[in-house]
Amino acid sequence: VFQFVHGKAGEAVRTVRVPVGTGISGSVAKYGVPLVIPDAQKDPRFNGKIDEKSNFVTRSVICVPLKREENIIGVLQSLNRKDGSTFSNQDLSIFESLAGIASIAIENAQLYTVLNQRLQQLEEAKQRNEYILNQLRRSEEETEKLKELSESRGAFSGKLDVFRVENLVQMLGNDYKTGKLTLKDDSEEAYIYLQNGKLRHVQLKNRNISGLNAFFETICWQDGEFSFEDGITVGENTIDKMSMSIIIEGLRRLDEYNVLKEKYPQDSIPKLNPDIDINQLEDINKINILKSIDGNKTIKDLLWVSSYDRYTFFSLIKELDEEKKISF
Structure with missing residues (x-):
């Protein structure tokens, strides 16, 4: 997926997916070998569908892999020099240096995200433990x-x-x-x-x-x-x-x-996603709840007719909601 784009056609291709091994960038992502292509239209690896989607004409291409150690985490690519000339070996050297810097920055950003998620999990675990300890300390x-x-x-x-x-x-x-x-x-x-x-x-x-x-x-x-x-x-x-x-x-x-009962009030009414085929599901617990939903029963009504304790019931409702099988 194009994560960072710059230029007139950038927004048109931002959500485009390029499978590894497909096209010029996909080839670089698969084999990890930099490419400098003076005329992309004549290259058999060129994927013209992206040009069609963006109303852009690709002429020359430079593409280098983004690596961390031996792993390829993406590619850095540029199309069409502004002066109309083709990309040179000097451009390739500069691009490879930029790719090295970008790879480190991307890895640091990923590590920062993982660290933040872990810290949040630890804080939530701490709060749960404190709650349990407070409940266990009888006055x-x-x-x-x-x-x-x-x-x-x-x-x-x-x-x-x-x-x-x-x-x-x-x-x-x-x-x-x-x-x-x-x-x-x-x-x-x-x-x-x-x-x-x-x-x-x-x-x-x-x-x-x-x-x-x-x-x-x-x-x-x-x-x-x-x-x-x-x-x-x-x-x-x-x-x-x-x-x-x-x-x-x-x-x-x-x-x-x-927490769950605040998110799903007992007087709220869940509705089935019409595109869901209940018979294709494998989780019998979710099937049981989905079969009870008729567009009129509230969460409290559904809990009462179910054979689940409140925690299990609300956990299943949360999963069904996140899976877009129901809505409110």
């Missing part, structure tokens, strides 16, 4: 209240805007509790079963989600009520990981979910 007041509730009687209850799900599970784990933690938000219930402080099974009442995905769903609940019944057991065992590692992963998902 002394909250800890004391939880302990008082737990020690006062086998069953206790409260509000999720006061006691977060991850804090409840962590406290019950520290006390090696066995029992059933019931969570209720405005439209759903969840049942979390623990045995000797370890997560064993999680089930949503109204949606077909269980196990880890059900637990990750409850991490996103910021309002509602909870109650704990001591001694309740369950036969199912859908979770076999350490509770703390699950909580940390849940908080990471919560952090990303909070």
